[in-house]
Amino acid sequence: MELSERSREILRAIIQSYISTAEPVGSRTVTKRYNLGISPATVRNIMSDLEELGFLVQPHTSAGRVPTDKAYRFYIDTMLEVKSLPRQQEEEILNYPLHRGDFNQLMQETTKLLSALSHYTGIVMAPKPAETVYRHMEFVRLTGGRVLAIFVSNAGIVHNRMIILDEDLMQKDLERISAFLNYEMAGKTLREMRSRVLQLMDDDKNTYTRLLMKFMKVWQDASYEGEVEAEAELFVGGLSEMFNIPDFKDYEKMKELFLAFEEKHMLLKLLDLAMDAEGVQVYIGSENKYFEMQGISLVVASYRGEGNVVGTLGVIGPSRMPYNTVIPLVDCTARVLGRLISER
Amino acid sequence: MELSERSREILRAIIQSYISTAEPVGSRTVTKRYNLGISPATVRNIMSDLEELGFLVQPHTSAGRVPTDKAYRFYIDTMLEVKSLPRQQEEEILNYPLHRGDFNQLMQETTKLLSALSHYTGIVMAPKPAETVYRHMEFVRLTGGRVLAIFVSNAGIVHNRMIILDEDLMQKDLERISAFLNYEMAGKTLREMRSRVLQLMDDDKNTYTRLLMKFMKVWQDASYEGEVEAEAELFVGGLSEMFNIPDFKDYEKMKELFLAFEEKHMLLKLLDLAMDAEGVQVYIGSENKYFEMQGISLVVASYRGEGNVVGTLGVIGPSRMPYNTVIPLVDCTARVLGRLISER
DNA sequence: ATTAGCACTCTATAGTATTGAGTGCTAAGC
């Protein structure tokens, strides 16, 4: 699959034109807007070749051509020049009032920031309990044998679960358990605690370990089918931006899209993939099996909290998005969020 | 504005017909589907009267007539027979797995329940910090002079805020403050605490009260323009149901609707109104100034936690919704949620 | 190899005719 320099140049012109206008690109348009010293007829021949190679398609015979997912992938991998974020946008990110309220609000505000700057929909996957390093744990006794377990990370993330006990423990007992847990488990993730508790279980089965096991079980049950991924929370912001995108002017398409958003499960799986990858990832159209959708792409980056990757965030929009500006935007936001979480 | 028995009967027929078909109702339809022993011509005369009174409008001359907001209001106030919830639906509410996860998830699941049963969009306003009675308060020291304040209600609601201090307190100090706060303030709402703290301030300005003041200030700043209402969190579920409603088959209408949903502020104000009212409230179209939208209505009820009204929930859908089934549904869900919060 | 020229295709748009649902009015009937 060798592509001549000129073919590449024309493919780039078509993609760029389509990204900015959302209109199928004809041979005349290419020669006019990007004067390559070449006639429309020549361009037509090359476009025909590109179509045969699977880079372009025609919506119908008498229309221009439109880039395929394969074309976008090629474009991003081999000829995209990612600009550095303009000073003004960087300012905007830094000045955005993300700090208000609690951690959930921070997540929500971040989606809005992503959305506001990209004009697409912003998504943020919150840190997962199983992967979060906790600093402080606390059991609070409520009425009726209910105990609330509260876990606090150094970043101020608060996770909690209700546990219903058969026996009624006093707050004093719970405080002793909390103290034990803080002594034994501080600096561990939930996942690590789980295996440590299982170890302790072997040694002796006292009230402490029984409560802890119960607690672990409740936590696990609450996650979808015991899958750790599902524990993560997904925040979405700027959904209404989708209505401004000409690609999605179709009612049925829109319906499909919103259904997919409500089924957050799949989106989470996809975001989870990006946890392991370095830098900004781009998922184009049906490239991934979790959120395949004709014409829709995601730009995703992981963010760090105190050194470790703890979550991912990104932007979801049409495949024909201006990657050269969206990519640095997502990148910068991820770094700012990371800094905010690890602050000072 | 006296309405004869027959006029009322016809108005009811028109409203019911429109609710079930979403098609403008003509005089022939009325006589056919609800045989009232009356000719279409007579019905036409009466319909003309009803239009003059503001109960009906014609989309265009050669169409049937459609009920106005005024008509729905009249219908709900004077001739709606609210069925009791069918056994099967009640079962479904009781069996819905609402208990999983933390309090936020409970809220989110409740919106899904409302949506699933009504086939419209479900909304739940979470309990507001200012109105929540707290059982347990805790300050956790994080790195860099940051302190996380965690407040737990008896129902297991957890609210938290980050505070950044100039001085660096030890966790020991914070524990003493927590103990003091728990002793002095347990069983109070945040609003009540605030005024109590202000009282204490007058007596002496020690580290405790300074921290408390700082904390109160942070909390207040985080809420929108200091308005207490804005502190509340709003959960929305089943947005995609909107796409199945023939009334909203218009793209522009949909866009407007989703914009309104993202601006949660107004919706919250409206839900706040229903806090004070007893029973199920219905807001029709442009009746309320916070969420006026042509053709959209809300059915809202407040729910209780341990005796007090703590929040509201409801359903948002087209004005032509089957109120006789939606009202008991919202009512029942509110009661179930209340029981779940106050559980045992 | 490139390109000008041309026939061909197909969508989008505008214009026109037709249909049918529904109304308002009038005059006759009970």
Place this chain on the structure above:
DNA sequence: GCTTAGCACTCAATACTATAGAGTGCTAAT
């Protein structure tokens, strides 16, 4: 005096036709 049959009228929705325009693919000349 209320009710109703009859009829002319209105207007959206639908189908059909004509036209314009953008773009292609092919061929022959450069």
